[in-house]
Amino acid sequence: MASSTPELRDAGATVETPGAARAAVPADEAARPGAAELVLCTDVHKSYRLGDRKVEALRGVSLTVDRPGFFAIMGASGSGKSTLLHLLAALDKPDRGEVVVSGHRLHTMSERELTRFRQKHIGIVFQQFNLIPTLTAIENVQLPGMLAGEGQSFLDRRATELLGVLGLADRAHHRPDALSGGEQQRVAIARALLFSPRVLLADEPTGNLDSVSSGKLWNLLGEIAAQQHLTVLMVTHEPAAAANCERIFVLRDGAITGQIDTEGLDAAGVASVYQQLVRQA
Numbered sequence: 108m109a110s111s112t113p114e115l116r117d118a119g120a121t122v123e124t125p126g127a128a129r130a131a132v133p134a135d136e137a138a139r140p141g142a143a144e145l146v147l148c149t150d151v152h153k154s155y156r157l158g159d160r161k162v163e164a165l166r167g168v169s170l171t172v173d174r175p176g177f178f179a180i181m182g183a184s185g186s187g188k189s190t191l192l193h194l195l196a197a198l199d200k201p202d203r204g205e206v207v208v209s210g211h212r213l214h215t216m217s218e219r220e221l222t223r224f225r226q227k228h229i230g231i232v233f234q235q236f237n238l239i240p241t242l243t244a245i246e247n248v249q250l251p252g253m254l255a256g257e258g259q260s261f262l263d264r265r266a267t268e269l270l271g272v273l274g275l276a277d278r279a280h281h282r283p284d285a286l287s288g289g290e291q292q293r294v295a296i297a298r299a300l301l302f303s304p305r306v307l308l309a310d311e312p313t314g315n316l317d318s319v320s321s322g323k324l325w326n327l328l329g330e331i332a333a334q335q336h337l338t339v340l341m342v343t344h345e346p347a348a349a350a351n352c353e354r355i356f357v358l359r360d361g362a363i364t365g366q367i368d369t370e371g372l373d374a375a376g377v378a379s380v381y382q383q384l385v386r387q388a
Contacts, residue, residue: 144207145306145338146172146195151204153190164190165201166361175305177332177339179349181367181381182358188342191358192310195340196231197221209305226255230299230307234314236291238283244290245270245279248297262301269297273327289320293327300331307331309341313348325351346378357384364388 153165164187172178182188193199194206197213206213209228213221225231238247248266270279273293283291292312299307309328313321329351332339341352349355355367355377365384369377 144171144173145175145209146170146340147205147207148191148194149205151191151194151201151206153187153194153199153201164361165194167204168358168361168363170356170363172338172340175332175336175338176354177329177341177352179341179343179352179355180358181343181346181349181355183344186358187361188344188358189310190361192308192342195306196229196308197225226251227302228304228306230296230302230304232292232295232299232307232309232312234311236283236288236295236315238291238294240283243280243282244275244286244294244297247283247294248301251298251301265301266297269300270294273297287320288316289323292316292320292324296327296331300335303335305338307337307339309339311343312341313345321348346381347374349381350374350377355381357381359385359388362388 148168148170151165151168152163154161154163156162168187168191180188180191190199194201194213195208197208197216201214204214211224211228213224216224239250242250245266248269249262252262252265267276267279270276273296275290275293275297278286278290283294286294292315296307307328312328313324316324325348328339328341331337341348343349349367350369350373353369355369357364357367364387367377367380367384372380
């Protein structure tokens with residue numbers, strides 16, 4: 108797992124699997140019960156109707172993340188990773204199974220409760236930056252708080268703090284069209300962190316960035332996880348992205364086929380282990 112700032116990577120970076128076998132971890136290890144899960148899926152199923160055809164997007168997904176850190180869900184297009192992210196983000200409900208995020212049992216909650224959960228308890232970063240073009244960077248960061256009725260003094264203080272932490276203090280009053288792609292995504296990250304969530308979800312967050320900006324953003328997400336003791340869970344299909352995470356959940360055809368401990372692995376190593384797990388599934 109590569110990191111430009113190893114001193115920030117001491118939170119939750121230890122993985123138990125020893126020796127040469129540490130890279131590939133059995134899929135069923137993800138389902139161990141425990142009291143401190145930040146993200147827990149148990150036998151999660153989700154299907155959709157596509158015309159007359161039933162599409163099974165998720166087929167019994169079970170996984171556990173029980174500590175802060177930077178983790179990935181990796182799979183090819185059509186593997187179900189976006190569907191899984193939507194369930195974790197409380198944007199949809201499973202057909203059956205359990206989804207627990209930050210202690211909240213999402214599968215049992217009403218639509219009003221889910222809306223409140225999304226506002227206060229989780230951060231979401233998408234591939235598209237989704238910034239309001241007529242608002243400045245600091246106003247975009249403050250927007251969820253404005254909609255939630257938070258006081259302006261809190262919003263000014265928190266948004267200024269986040270933009271400073273993310274290296275955007277001098278860009279706070281610029282509109283999105285005056286920011287680079289990397290800067291816009293950092294504004295989106297600041298917005299997602301406004302209410303100090305314990306879990307940050309990222310859906311292909313570098314899909315619209317060049318390779319240099321992508322590398323900087325992956326390092327930044329790892330640093331945020333360590334500094335703020337967050338669980339950052341990134342959905343990706345790229346080995347280069349997943350190699351920055353400490354553990355990867357491999358998703359194929361709607362099921363977790365295994366896990367990869369990235370210690371000592373670069374992008375090529377991650378790609379090799381990923382292909383082994385996919386072929387064995």
